[in-house]
Amino acid sequence: MNAIPHADIDRRKFLGKLLDKGSNPFDGVEEVQETGEKVKLLSVDGFVVEIDKAYLKPVPELPAASPIDSRKGIEGKQFVMVIDLSRCKNLKKCQTACNKMHFVSEGQNWVKIYSMKESEHTAPYWQPTTCMHCDEPPCVKVCPVDATFKRQDGVVLIDNDRCIGCRFCMAACPYSTRVFNWDAPILPKESAQQAYSPETSCPPKIGTVGKCDFCPDMVRKNELPHCVSACPNGVFFFGDINEDTVTNGSETVRFSELVRDKSGYRLMEDLGTKPRVYYLPPVDRLFKYEDGLKQ
Amino acid sequence: MKSSADLQAIPQHELDKLMPQPFGKRGMWWVIVLSAVCVVGIVAYVRQLMYGLSVTGLRDYASWGIYISNFVFFVAVSLVGSLITAILRISNVTWSAPLTRIAEIIAVSSIVFASVIIVVDMGRPERFMNLFIYGRLQSPILWDVIVITTYMALSVLLLYFPLLPDLAIVLKSGKLKRRLRKLYEFLGTFWIGTPEQHRIKEKAINLLSIIIIPVALAIHTVTSWLFATTYRPGWDSTNFGAYFVSGAFLVGAGAVVVAMYAIRRAYSLEFFITERHFDRMGKLLVMLSLLYLYFNINEYLVPVFKMKKSEAEHLSSLFTGEFSLIFWPVIFISMVLPVIVLLFPAGRRPLPMFVIGILVVVGAWFKRFLIVTPTLLHPFLPMTDVPESYKHYFPTWEEWAITMGSLAGALLIVTMFIRLFPILPIDDIIKGEGYEKESA
Numbered sequence: 001m002n003a004i005p006h007a008d009i010d011r012r013k014f015l016g017k018l019l020d021k022g023s024n025p026f027d028g029v030e031e032v033q034e035t036g037e038k039v040k041l042l043s044v045d046g047f048v049v050e051i052d053k054a055y056l057k058p059v060p061e062l063p064a065a066s067p068i069d070s071r072k073g074i075e076g077k078q079f080v081m082v083i084d085l086s087r088c089k090n091l092k093k094c095q096t097a098c099n100k101m102h103f104v105s106e107g108q109n110w111v112k113i114y115s116m117k118e119s120e121h122t123a124p125y126w127q128p129t130t131c132m133h134c135d136e137p138p139c140v141k142v143c144p145v146d147a148t149f150k151r152q153d154g155v156v157l158i159d160n161d162r163c164i165g166c167r168f169c170m171a172a173c174p175y176s177t178r179v180f181n182w183d184a185p186i187l188p189k190e191s192a193q194q195a196y197s198p199e200t201s202c203p204p205k206i207g208t209v210g211k212c213d214f215c216p217d218m219v220r221k222n223e224l225p226h227c228v229s230a231c232p233n234g235v236f237f238f239g240d241i242n243e244d245t246v247t248n249g250s251e252t253v254r255f256s257e258l259v260r261d262k263s264g265y266r267l268m269e270d271l272g273t274k275p276r277v278y279y280l281p282p283v284d285r286l287f288k289y290e291d292g293l294k295q
Numbered sequence: 296m297k298s299s300a301d302l303q304a305i306p307q308h309e310l311d312k313l314m315p316q317p318f319g320k321r322g323m324w325w326v327i328v329l330s331a332v333c334v335v336g337i338v339a340y341v342r343q344l345m346y347g348l349s350v351t352g353l354r355d356y357a358s359w360g361i362y363i364s365n366f367v368f369f370v371a372v373s374l375v376g377s378l379i380t381a382i383l384r385i386s387n388v389t390w391s392a393p394l395t396r397i398a399e400i401i402a403v404s405s406i407v408f409a410s411v412i413i414v415v416d417m418g419r420p421e422r423f424m425n426l427f428i429y430g431r432l433q434s435p436i437l438w439d440v441i442v443i444t445t446y447m448a449l450s451v452l453l454l455y456f457p458l459l460p461d462l463a464i465v466l467k468s469g470k471l472k473r474r475l476r477k478l479y480e481f482l483g484t485f486w487i488g489t490p491e492q493h494r495i496k497e498k499a500i501n502l503l504s505i506i507i508i509p510v511a512l513a514i515h516t517v518t519s520w521l522f523a524t525t526y527r528p529g530w531d532s533t534n535f536g537a538y539f540v541s542g543a544f545l546v547g548a549g550a551v552v553v554a555m556y557a558i559r560r561a562y563s564l565e566f567f568i569t570e571r572h573f574d575r576m577g578k579l580l581v582m583l584s585l586l587y588l589y590f591n592i593n594e595y596l597v598p599v600f601k602m603k604k605s606e607a608e609h610l611s612s613l614f615t616g617e618f619s620l621i622f623w624p625v626i627f628i629s630m631v632l633p634v635i636v637l638l639f640p641a642g643r644r645p646l647p648m649f650v651i652g653i654l655v656v657v658g659a660w661f662k663r664f665l666i667v668t669p670t671l672l673h674p675f676l677p678m679t680d681v682p683e684s685y686k687h688y689f690p691t692w693e694e695w696a697i698t699m700g701s702l703a704g705a706l707l708i709v710t711m712f713i714r715l716f717p718i719l720p721i722d723d724i725i726k727g728e729g730y731e732k733e734s735a
Binding site: 146165 | 346353356358418419422425434437522525676677681682
């Protein structure tokens, strides 16, 4: 995956350069000193080919989606998440991974893990929350400048280059999912210099709002959102309603069956926000609630 | 309108007091103190521009604080322009005529600072123009932008048109220094006072008085919708528009009482601003206090009767919890006490009116704080995974400085206006409007 014969020119890079006016896609094809060491590779048309190792070069990171593509979303997809409360024991691996990958400021979290207890005689449980990516998003309704928006694939994103920092969306969100960059975010140099994309939410910007973005940049790479892959207990299932499939990385299941068989529900259904995040009730638990207190 | 015999009843030395006058020693000190407060506010804002909103006590839960409550306060105060000028005018009430300009300049300066303070609250003030470049009409913020700019324009016109004959009167008196005369000439040389001009002016003012009433109701209703269009306990209320508008009339009337007392004292205008004016403003305040109290009862006691789970925590924090020490004093000093004191004729004399006016205004400011912040500190899901400091809200010195600076700035605009222009409508007074002898 990480190696493509240089002489063939990386297709993505080539197309990228074609789009990038003023640069010649054939630039950078330089003479390479062969090492004599051969490696076997699978070509795009299905043949095993052998090439010299000297031609191997790492594929550069895909450039993040442009602001325009970020607004459109990924065609044909309807992203959805299922959170299985019977598996959560407040390990917070999801939170740590998310915070690290999105450079969330100290003291703030995009993924919060609530200790819930509805009433005196009901059982306590752990409830991780992400952005609900509502189909009727109250935050999007109130944004005065279209800085936060709903895409065709269901994801709600923020354009931090446009956000004016009025924080109306934070007041509007009943799930308290949004955080504000009160301070200038502390970033490693290479992240601070990377081109901003609403899909990566990176680099975060002072004076603007941030929140869980469902990691569409990972999805474009055919990978799972950071919280999903970080959870060792498989609490988070991520997938596509159109394919009726969700996966936590190790188990892949029919979304409709999962939600039907385990009585899935959504948070604050009465508000009419139509969240994209479904919860499976904390029954037949893998862990006791108290296990989560030890963390 | 009175006969010419009555007109001569105003002695010349009283009329002279209506001319703009240089500041005395007290006036100078007043301006210096206000300017100093403004400068401290500007210093604090420069710090906020440098370090971002992290210099405030605002955090993710209490994401709106005293900037926003101060904004609501300014919008509320500005409503008085339409009350005194427009509503009383089209109901053919003439006693309030000497107070119209005071009310109108308070309206203009408040609405200007409402706009200033809302920019101060923005995390990215340099992107202000995005509101016009990318503005989306379904956002209540856009509605607020539209109605506030409209109201500002109408208020400036309502200040300006009645000023035209007065500009001519002051110019003719020949007492103006050169620079001030230039300003007057720029603003009003075209006014020569023909009957046709008077007719057009009166027609324009009548028209503005009618147009400004729905716009005034709109500015405060829309401001209340910034809160009421969310789901949050304490804001999710169909009562909010009327509740805000009634509160706005109360605080605006209180502000006018304070201003008319101060102006009367400073310029010895007892001849024009009489005890009868205080008496009538006092009765108006009683009515407005009762009206606001009525909406408060609706706003709090109906939810308390049900004690829905999501509302209960918020309501008990106001009634018995951490905000109760602000909540009850505010209800008492700005709604109950005015009714009790002002029901008695002795309570409607200038000095007690002045004191009550101040209590109403101060109470109203804290009332706006109680509307904004406690709700944000009682979200649907419990406050989790945040540092302890996120669970409370204490404004920092920068926030106080900027807020005090904005209040001082609004007072400074009013003060400078009084320095430059006649604060009472001379033309109306000469014609006998609102100038009543005790026998009238």
